[in-house]
Amino acid sequence: MKTSKFHPLPIKTFKTLAANHALHCVSIYLPMNKKGKEQNERLAQETLKACIKNVHKTLKEYQLSTTEITTYLKPIEDLISEVELWRNPSEGLAIFLDKKRLNYYTLPIPFITKTQVASSFYLTPLLHLYQDEEMYYLLELSQDYVKLYEASTYGLTNLHIKSLAPDTLEKAVGFDFKQKMLQFRSGQDAFSSGTFHGHGEGKDDDKKEISNFLRIIDKAVNKAIKNNKAPLVIASTNNVFNSYKKINTYPNLFTKNCKGDPEFKNKTKLHEASLKLIKPYFEEIKKQQLTQYQELYHTPKVSYQLNEIIPAAISGKIDTLFVEKNTDEFGLYNIENGKLILDTKKEIQNSSLTNLAAVQTFLNKGNVYVLDAQEMPVKGRPLNAIFRY
Structure with a gap:
């Protein structure tokens, strides 16, 4: 977390x-x-x-x-x-x-x-x-510009990948690269097919150099990223993205790229574009969790009963908790004997059991979704839980 x-x-x-x-x-x-x-x-x-x-x-x-x-x-x-x-x-x-x-x-x-x-x-x-933070990684990639960010709804954090790998193709393949690049047609990049003047051997050498460069970047990306479950978005031209996909070993590479040369893109606009691109991915995850609840409805893996959910939240048993927005159930829960007392309203001696379940689930690294009443899997129940075991 x-x-x-x-x-x-x-x-x-x-x-x-x-x-x-x-x-x-x-x-x-x-x-x-x-x-x-x-x-x-x-x-x-x-x-x-x-x-x-x-x-x-x-x-x-x-x-x-x-x-x-x-x-x-x-x-x-x-x-x-x-x-x-x-x-x-x-x-x-x-x-x-x-x-x-x-x-x-x-x-x-x-x-x-x-x-x-x-x-x-x-x-x-x-x-x-935290529900809306939508954490992911963003890799800006071109033949002469490489940057890796930890990204979220709230901004971009540079992970300084150049301490782990060369940030240009020139540095990766040697200083004779500039001379070789003079042979490329104007307006094309090194990742385009058929842009190199010369014989087949030159083309093969160039492709090999590019592949080596991308493999170095891929290795550095995997080393820099600590959470390999979060999606990795590539900001690049289509040619670069297609080349990178072939050598990528990161387990959650996003299927679409932020198109264009990232070197000339305003960082605010790049962040906005990447967020727009990745948003459906996170929406789909929430839908999958809601679907999973329905599929498990008649099994012990789910519950909408407070007397089951409260102790499960405290013990870290809950994988995903759906909480109805602006709704509270009040009462007392005794951890020692597992006794639950429900009250009809907030009293001096009690507290929100809904808040207790949501906070404990989150602290125990479970997923918590605060939803409108009509979005809840089981309507009329303030808490719906999917258990880890």
């Missing part, structure tokens, strides 16, 4: 939040209202004020005095007048407060307003960040 360099909330931060267990952990989510009119009317700040009032009321139920509550919530109150926070807003704001510290994050999710006070933080809304 990892996140890209540009991820708005690194996995390490999520784990730290998830590990927090204390009295009166406050979680607040709200949209930041980015539009000019909404900003001018300070709608987000007004929403936060309403959230604070809601939390204040809840903390009263915990028998805290008004003075204690006011002091405790002051760090959140201070955010209302934090000019820099509201000047360049993101889509949503997530706030977490306990007796030790306040943490808050502006994130690219337009959260539905929510507050909760419990013995741990409510983190399910954050799982969208």
Whole structure:
């Protein structure tokens, strides 16, 4: 489990939040209202004020005095007048407060307003960040330009492949390559067929050099990539891509390439193009998981029962968990005896069992998909799980 360099909330931060267990952990989510009119009317700040009032009321139920509550919530109150926070807003704001510290994050999710006070933080809304991250690798490849990136929804991170392999064909085959390239027809690249002037021997030599160069790159790619399950997208001309496919040994080479010479492509546009290309791949994975649930419906490999899903999530038994968006089941689960108590609403002593299952599944490296109600495999059930065993 990892996140890209540009991820708005690194996995390490999520784990730290998830590990927090204390009295009166406050979680607040709200949209930041980015539009000019909404900003001018300070709608987000007004929403936060309403959230604070809601939390204040809840903390009263915990028998805290008004003075204690006011002091405790002051760090959140201070955010209302934090000019820099509201000047360049993101889509949503997530706030977490306990007796030790306040943490808050502006994130690219337009959260539905929510507050909760419990013995741990409510983190399910954050799982969208990892569900939608769509991690993959992007290899820019031409005869005189090679770069490998770890890529995701949020950006590109250069893996500096040139420390493992030559980044040009010239460096790979020797300095006489420039002289040989003068014999190529203008407007063609070395990977095109039939571009070399001369006899068959020259063509064969050239093809051999190109193949050797690509094999070196392939070896370096496999060495640089730590997660060989993630798809590898090639940004190149069609000729280069067709040549690379023949020698590739990476187990998950994507079937289509980002077309064109990557050396002359703006990195922002390249990222956008590669993301658009790879998106159907990740959508298909989610569809396959939904289909798998239906296929396993009458077997012990799936469940929609909370008394089965909660202990399975904690023990790491869940491979994939589907969570209904904006829905919670409240209660208590005793790890010692496996006893589950369900409540009809949030009480002082209970917490969200839905949040518990989602967070524990994610921390145990299971897949978590937060879905609209109509997308859930079993409608009317907030949690649907596929078990690993």
